[in-house]
Every structure is written in C-alpha cells, then in structure tokens.
Amino acid sequence: MAVSGFEGFEKRLELQFSSNNDSVIDIGLRELDFKSLEHILHQVQCTVVSALGNKHFDSYVLSESSLFVYPNKIIIKTCGTTQLLKSVQPFIFHAETLNLRLIAIRYTRGSFIFPLAQPHPHTSFHEEVLYLEDNIPKYLCYRKASVIPSKLTSHSWHVFSAGILEFSDDVPYTVEVCMTDLDQTLARNFFRHPNDGKNGDSAGKDMTQITGINRINPNSIICDFAFDPCGYSMNGIDGDRYSTIHVTPEDGFSYASFECDGLYNDDVAEMVKKAVKVFGPGTVSVATTSAARDTCMRIKGVIEQIGMKSRSCMIDEFPAAGTVVFQTFTRKRI
Template identity: 40%
Template sequence: MESKGGKKSSSGNFMYEAPLGYKIEDVRPAGGIKKFQSAAYSNVRTEPTELRPQAILIFLHMQFAGYEKRFEITFSDAPVFEDPCGRGLHALSREQIDSFLDLAHCTIVSQLSNKDFDSYVLSESSLFVYPHKVVLKTCGTTKLLLAIPRILELAAELSLPVLSVKYSRGTFIFPGAQPAPHRSFSEEVSVLNGFFGGLKSGGNAYVIGDAFNSKKKWHVYYATEEPEQPMVTLEMCMTGLDVKKAAVFFKNSADGCCSSAKEMTKLSGISEIIPEMEICDFEFDPCGYSMNGVFGPAASTIHVTPEEGFSYASYEAMNFNPSSLVYSDVIERVLAGFSPSDFSVAVTIFGGHGFAKSWAKGADINSYMCDDLVEQELPGGGLLMYQSFTAVAPGTVSPRSTLEMDGWSSDGMETAANSDEMCIYWDAEKKVAKKDVDA
C-alpha cells in the first residue's frame, strides 16, 4: 500500500511493524494480524486459580467486543500567516500520528490517501485525517480518549483552535473488560468535559434508544464553539450476523481455502455499497476484516468480527453528498452483505432537513421491524436521528468461533443502571425525548 495517493496493492503484501501489544511472531504479512492480545474481552467467569494458564487464554480469546468508540474533532482555520498553504493537519508526519495512536493502543496497518484526506486502517478500526478534522475509531479495549491530549498538543503546534467535538459509541458487550477511562459513559463524559466543556455550547451528553433494552443504546457527547458546516454522517452497528455471510470473513474456510481481503470485499458485496469508492481492505488472522473507502472528501469504513456468539459488523459513511445517495438504499445494500438479526443506525445531520434530503427521515427496511426512533437536537443546529431494528423472522446463529466455547450473553452488557448516567429515551406514547438521571 503506497501512501499519499499511491495505488493500493494487496493487503497481504503490505509490510508493517508489530502493533503495540503484539509480538512480532503475531504479525503475518501474508495473513493479517492475529486478533488476540489487544482486543476487548469479557472478564473470566471462573476463578483464575481454578484454570490452567492456557484455559485462561482460551476464555479471553473467545470474547471479542467489536463495538467501536468514535471520536471526531474539528478545528478552525489557522491564521493565514501561520499556515499560508492551508495544509492544516496534513502537515503532521507519520511519527506524529503514531504518537497519539500509541496512546490509544492501536497502530496503522494500511493506508490510502487522496488530495482531500488520508485514511488509515488500524489494528483496531480506522483513522481519517483531513486538513481540519480527525476521526479516530477504535474497538476492543483501546483507550481512545487517552489520545486526546496529544491530538490537542499537535493541533496547537499548528495554531488550529478547536471548533467542535463529537464522541459516540454503542453499548459495550463486555463493559467489565473496558479500561479507564472507558469503564462507564459517566467516566468518559467527565474526561471529555475536562477538555471541551469550555466550548460555547458546553458539554452535552445523551444516552438514547430503548429504555427497556440495554443492548440498544446509543451514547453521544457533543460540544461546539459555533454552528457546523452542512454534513451528514451515518453510523451503523449490526449484531447476530447470518452464518454464511459472516463465514466470508474467516481467512481459512472449512474446505481449506484461504481468502484474501480483496476476495472478502467482493464476495460480501461491500464493493457495491457505494461503487464509486476506492477501497483499502485488510483481513485478520484467523478471522475479521476492516476496510476504508475514499471518494473525494467522502469516506466509508467497515469492520467485521464474525465469531459465533458475538458476531458484529459496523458501517460508516461521512462527508458525502446526501442528494446523491438514498438513505434506505444504502442501508439495504449494507444489510445484504451481513443479514444481521439486529442493527441500529445513527444519522447525524448538520445543515437542516433540506440539505439532508432522504437522510432526515426514518427508514422502513424490508424484513425488519423498527423497535424505536429517536430524534435528538444537538447544539449548533445539529440533529441526531437514531433507529434500531430487529429481524422479523428469527435468524440463525453466527458461524463457528475460532474456539469451540459458549459465547456472550446479554447479561454482561452495559446498562444505564450500572453506569449511573443520563438517559434520553423514546416515549412511544408521547413521542418526545425525555431525560432521566439514574439514582
């Protein structure tokens, strides 16, 4: 993979360093990175003294949490005499970018760039660097918020003042495995307010979704200095992937065939979601997949955890022209590649309903029932629309795990009651957003 606009080659030929938390033996240029040591896992349910060390590792390996943490920070222009060419964050070196990724506990494994921005596939999800924006998305037990001080330090060196900040995530499958400062949304909000609570809007935190279903919650923090430029961002989370469709993302199939990232992209239909996108894809060993897509200033990204019991896939698209894409059509093309038993979508809109077109309306999706719909206003004229869906017909379980053991249950998932955090939920009768603070 060549950097700075070069043509991408097969991900299997890309040479890279051992990510933080990995041994060099775990890095396989012909087969991706072993998804093992730095991923997010649930607490071991049996006392460690009762298990051999190998058994403890088996428990830990089994339960990977795919749900990502997403941090987006936008900066205002630097003074003309400080940045006459308007390069902004494009002036950052690879070493400087690595310096904040190291703090989040992830590393770059592949890169694809164009004149508008640089995209990086990470050992845990993705990074996008625009001249005046950074979008960092990490999964597992990464410590994303620990990267903030270094990002702010680098921006200050370039005379870039903070314009806005947005942090979002779904409900952690294994909240007990998350390290500080991600042990609860309250803890995350406290950290974010420490950095951005002084912006003109103040810090605004929301937990939205079904008040009676802990699995279907969307956590959002937003702060801004002034109204944002028109933009639409789609974040989509899918669980309970179809057996056959999730099996595409295992590197070695049951019949002994070996799949590359390029083949996974084609077989899953990912390349057809937004066909104009140039794709940088990457496969993990023994299973898992990540990709970034670029087209002008628009970006998309997909991350897949296909194992039995906790299968998960995410899709995101941002900076696209909303009049060129129909909301429900994009959703259905994504679903065609995964057929999940449950999924949620969060659409963040700046610029009003007229700009957002079909993206400002709730979607009706064939074969799925909408469980809830929330519309939450954000400071600076923003709107967040959240929907969650369940398959109408019972789906099948996801494919085999890399180890034959029981998967996770919903009992271990994060709930508002154990997070002591603000909730904004949908009242089906009154159809308004309400606030509720847990005691």
C-alpha cells in the same frame, strides 16, 4: 480482548479545527508526520495496518478500526478495549503546533457487548464524559451529553458534543450503522482459511470482492485488510467523502459496522441497504447526525425492504452537533 470475546462496538471521536490563516488550513492536520500519529495511536493501543490518501484527506486502517485525517478534521474510531479518549489531548497539542485551534468535538458509541472489560476512561459513559470535560478547552461552551435509548432492544446511543458555536447545517451529515447477530453463513466470509498463503492486504481484497462490499459504493477507492484468523476492516475514499466497515464475525458476539458521510442530495440510504444485506444481521441500529428528516425516513424504508422491522426511532438535539436520530430494527419479534 474482552473476557468473553472481542468487543466489536466502536468508540468514535471527531475533532474539528480552524485557523485564521487560510494557507495553514490548506494542508493543516495532514502535515502531522507519521511518527506523531503512531505515538498517539500507541497511547490508544492500536497501530496502522494499511493506508490510502488522495488530495482531500488521508485514510488509515487500524488494527482496531479507522483513522481519517482531513486538513481541519480528524475522525478516529476504535474497537476492542482501546482507550480512544486518551487521543484527545495529544491531537489538540499537535494541532496547536500547526496553528490550529479546536472548535468542536463529538464522541459517540453504542452499548458495549462486554462493558465490564472496558478500561478507564471507558468504564461507563459518565466516566467518559467526566474525562472529556477535563481534557477539552473551557471555551467549547455549547456542550451536551446524552444516552439515547432504544425501545425493545438493548442498543442505546451515547453522544457527547461540544463546540464554540451552535450547529450549522452546511456540513456533511454522518450515518453510523451497528449490526449484531450476523447471519452465520455470511459471517463465514470474514474468516481466513488456514495457511492460505495470503497477507492481510490480499486476503482483504478477496473478502471485499466475495461479499460485494465493493458494490456498496462503486465510486469508492477501497483500502481493505483481513485479520488472522478472522475479522475485516475497510476504508473507502470517494472524493472528499469517506466510508468504513469493520467486522467481528465470531459466533456469540458477531458484529459489523458501516459508516459514511453524506450531503442532502445523496442517496446514502441505498448504501446503507447494501451494507446491511452483506451481513444479514438480527439487530441493526442506525444513528444519523444532522441529516434531513426525509433522509432518515429513506433509511428506514430501505431497511424495512430487506425484511427488518422498525422497533424504535428516538430523536435528540445537540447544540454543537445538530439533530441525532437513532433508529433500531430487528428481524424477529422481541
């Protein structure tokens, strides 16, 4: 808990691994036992509250956001004052016990609402980069760290990536949406009624239905959880694809995020539009990593359709991650 309120903005870490043995990579990281995952999460300062999986990957809703475990990839994002980067070395160690080798890493986050409340190594982006440089293998030679600014808003996008090879465009792209100043009426949907007689799972399912989150991607199987007295998280599974939403609804520091991965022919823009409509935010930032330019333009178009004005579009290139396009939108003139 931050001094003035809860930090909604997540820190996100993606680790990719490879093996010379195809039979190893069929199961890969999914062979990690739950006790090992719990130990890593304890170092980060969060726990598992709900879980769901299919033949492609395992999904965990955390007390502070989400974890996805694929055979050759881990995605973990945590909010609040968690120490996400302390998971880097343990994940690498456990992967090595499974004969898996780290080949790429990407760390991203927005601008913290309460930066002074963050513990080491998250006290600044400079400190985070130094920590990453000290805790990843030297052979990840294609490295870059950058802060992508936003014109006219306080939102900035922080990116560190490293890999053994330059980026290849035959992988899914990632869309990360951060929303602040949520509509107060819509945000109230994410508060629980006192003594409602429900647990986190049943209350979460109610919130998913009431808000229309279940309609963002009707093909997804949703694992959701409602916190007490307020807050909400969900992971969606659609084949080998994931989506996730996290909500901190309190007035004064309200925040919601939506994230998904996509392929070129997907209409991810429509999912982004539906997600933004659920929350009615005052400010939206969208970071797309390695998406085609027309995908970014479609996202811009659908967000403008619901009454928001584009304020900024900044582009940066990362040798191990590809192109990052960072767009910001607001409801009112700044």
